[in-house]
Amino acid sequence: MTTERQWRVAVLGPGGVGGLVGALLARAGHRVTFLSGPETVRTVQEHGMHVRSGMFGEFTVKAQADTELREPVDLCLVTVKQNILGAAVDRVPPAALGDGLVVPLLNGIEHPAVLRERYRPELVVPGVIRVASNRVAPGSIEHGSPFVDIDLASATTPPEQLDALAAILNDAGIQAKTRDDESAMLWGKLFFLAPFALLTTHHQCSVGSLRTDHRAELTDLVTEIAALNPASDIEAALRFYDAFPPEAKSSMQRDAEAGRPLELDAIGGALLRIAQQHTIPMPLTERLVTALTPLADGAAAESRS
Ligand SMILES: NC(=O)c1ccc[n+]([C@@H]2O[C@H](COP(=O)([O-])OP(=O)(O)OC[C@H]3O[C@@H](n4cnc5c(N)ncnc54)[C@H](OP(=O)(O)O)[C@@H]3O)[C@@H](O)[C@H]2O)c1
Structure with missing residues (x-):
């Protein structure tokens, strides 16, 4: 030591x-x-x-x-x-x-x-x-x-x-x-993580498929979430996903596949609460959170496998 x-x-x-x-x-x-x-x-x-x-x-x-x-x-x-x-x-x-x-x-x-x-x-x-x-x-x-x-x-x-x-x-x-900045640190991680987690779990796809087959939706979601915080760098987020190994999956997606509870509230729910405070519309995030809610407690996993 x-x-x-x-x-x-x-x-x-x-x-x-x-x-x-x-x-x-x-x-x-x-x-x-x-x-x-x-x-x-x-x-x-x-x-x-x-x-x-x-x-x-x-x-x-x-x-x-x-x-x-x-x-x-x-x-x-x-x-x-x-x-x-x-x-x-x-x-x-x-x-x-x-x-x-x-x-x-x-x-x-x-x-x-x-x-x-x-x-x-x-x-x-x-x-x-x-x-x-x-x-x-x-x-x-x-x-x-x-x-x-x-x-x-x-x-x-x-x-x-x-x-x-x-x-x-x-x-x-x-x-x-x-x-130096706690809020910027926590937001930075959530901003990169949320689109990746919500979309790979919803579409049950890897990041390689996400950034090619669902590119427009990915860009729309990153842009929608970026509106919550002026420190968000949309281009940096997209470059980050492009640099991932194509087979990479999010941990939310792995949890969904294994039938474990999802951190949906910590990720999607938190975004919707910020949006509500500032009356910023987030239709895409809301739709994804609603669609994933039945999986949030892990109970619905069997019907997906
Ligand atoms: N894993 C990653 O690669 C990774 C990467 C970045 C961020 N994160 C974040 O890190 C956090 C932890 O994730 P994780 O993947 O490490 O989770 P995890 O592997 O599921 O581990 C959670 C642990 O919590 C324990 N636990 C459950 N209920 C408990 C209770 N009532 N009291 C005390 N311990 C309890 C579990 O114990 P048992 O072992 O007894 O079941 C388990 O060991 C999450 O927010 C995740 O998003 C994870």
Whole structure:
């Protein structure tokens, strides 16, 4: 470990993101506790957290696991999906957290406010992660992307705390950097993600098909969403999709295919709420959200397969 001290880290939601980042921090020498339901807790206690990664190799770390946080930490990563965030945070009582930073890596833009209502606002440091990583079984993670990048920004936390956090992530092999503007960081991710997620899930197609067979609809949707925020760069978004490997799928689409709940509310729902606040019409987004709503809780997956 090249950082000065061992951090006490909790990971709420040891899935594709939390399992990978938590395992990398444990491998770097930090004291990591994974917080989840009883089955995953038992598995991690007995077998550790297993990672298979082209970038980091195959390794297993020993780690603590519990159904609830019982002692203060320096850092609590929040890596559950948005649809279960409300129930999951019960596992991290504010009194148990101490002065630990709360770092959500969820997609979406509304969860930081939810966390700042529950925890002291100056502790909440939103992050945006770029990675492709899957929880294939409890305590077992497959990391496919040749990168793990995390951006951190907080409107409420002193910058030196963000720098210290970025340093331990970098030390663990993650490309972490701090940014000045929290809202711009969160919007930037949502703006790129939403058209890709909504359209690939709706049409059940890869990005290669999306950008050729559905190009006009993709451009219309990017343009419609861009109207919500003047910082949106339409051309950059389209270039971003054009640079993806053609076979790439969105995680919402993979969730739909597997019959898992979708983060439809965190992505499409959040856009419609902003639009409503500013009375901006979003007919295409609204149509896609309506069409995908029957799949949102995962129940309709069987009828699609
Ligand atoms: N995966 C990626 O490549 C990726 C990339 C960028 C952004 N993201 C974003 O990162 C966030 C997390 O996604 P993910 O793919 O890591 O999700 P995931 O693989 O489904 O993992 C979610 C984890 O939450 C746990 N969980 C469920 N209910 C819980 C509860 N009540 N208390 C505590 N833990 C609970 C699950 O535990 P069990 O293991 O026990 O089921 C699972 O380990 C999402 O917002 C996603 O959009 C993901």
